[in-house]
Amino acid sequence: MSKSKKAAVRIILYLLLLILALVMLTPFAWMLSASLKLSKDVFLFPIQWIPENPRWSNYSDIWSKIPLGIFIANTAKLTVIITLLQLFTSSFAAYAFAKLRFKGRDLLFMGYIATIAVPWQAYMVPQFIIMSRLHLNNTHTAIILLQAFSAFGVFMMRQFYQSIPDELCEAARIDGMSEYGIYAKIMLPLSKPALSTITIFTFVAVWNDFLGPLIYLTKTELKTIQIGLRMFISQYSAEYGLIMSGSVIALIPVLIVFLSLQKYFVEGVASSGLKG
């Protein structure tokens, strides 16, 4: 290719990047800008990207309009408990599937694999009936039990463990280490990348879950940030400024976690795509 042609290609590529950034970022920029405006100024056109008199009070008023603090605390609590349970139970079960021989192993694992493909929406109704019978309707426990034992986590961890050589376990066994010891002292420390991937997947899934909390949590004091924010949006649909400040607040934790664990997230998505 000639030099000038190469330069032209690069210019086109950078133009495409610019369009991409505009399409992806404009909604967020507009959200941020509107979150600092009076509701009556939100739709003024041409858009005033940087408000003349930024209304910082939107960010303090929202906390008294809705129990945003409670919503965030509820979501954080659910996220932490579910993620920890998920990490523990799936890494524990996956160890047996990957490194131990026992009766019924392949059959059990097939059972796990088969359910990964089943959409949750297909069995959410009987699940709800079971939870109601256990008197767990309108409790956080229901949401925890619903999400803490995923087949996907077991599958991911098993795939990872299989990449760790069996000789490592064998050597430890000869040294007299118990299986629990091998799991805790050898496998877990080695599986940080897989654990991080599960952490961020679970975090995002729980933080952004919509249908689960919608079905189970009808009491305001139990609601998560998603359905709490939605309740506010439908109740005060004309409070544009406040809706946007609430939305910005809802996005911040995800943004922080995403930026700090992004590498693992991208690797996780990529490997799930390659494995199929």
Place this chain on the structure above:
Amino acid sequence: MNSATQARKGLSRKAKENLIAYSFIAPNFIGFSLFTLVPLIFALVLSVLSWDGSNPIEFVGFDNFVRMFKDKTFWQALQNTLLYTAGVVPMTMAAALGLALLLNQKLRGRNFFRTVAFFPYVASLVAVAAVWSFLFSPTRGPVNQVLHMITNLPVSKLPGWATDKNWAIPTVIFFSIWKTMGYYMVIYLAGLQNVNPELYESASLDGAGAINRFRYITIPQLAPTTFFVLMILIINSFKVYDIFITIFAGADNVLSGTTRVLVYQIYNAAFRSLNYGYASAIALVLFLIVLIITIIQFKGEKKFGE
């Protein structure tokens, strides 16, 4: 652990090993079977029953299915779901592939742009749906303001987006593409890393241009990735619910004939009409659709694996 004490009483080594293995699996498996396996089997049984959760259970045979086939709203929901799928799947694939090809080039700040493209996927749906409904507000939203400025058409002649029955599904399709294409882009980027660079080099030596290299190397080499993305996209679009609710529904979470989807029908039948049997019949349809796609995927992956 009682497995240890039993072992001392002379349990065989094999049995002891089994017990240890089961103890590893138990914490996950108990929860998994109670809240996934049992409901799954329960769902199949429920579809031939009539039950509201409190009155006695009644066996109704295929009545739920007969009712479903006569239910106009079910067909509307299926049609809308199919329309949405038909739009979202090819366009998200094209957008994701385009993004991946662009962000696979050695460009300045490409990691930043990858992050930017991916972020909407993890962003809270309710928050981004709120900003979208403001941006696409028919009378005052900036999108129609800009369109008005360009075309000089009165706002009433411009698309009403989510509130317009002809534009409702396209609006939600645009939104979905915007929100999820970054995810599929990452899968495509991983696929691109697996393309052998020597193939491009030898093709260049043979004088193949960029378009031919794309057509005869990139596309075939990416076929397994494309197939995977296609299957996941189809499955995900049949499961759609929350995007529709956040874009279209008010406080009552009600969707109209032009916007209702399959999962909405399940939700409505179960949690509004308290007809668990009927809800499970619709759920079975969703399950079967996803099952068929999964079987195709399984077969296809075997083919690509060879």
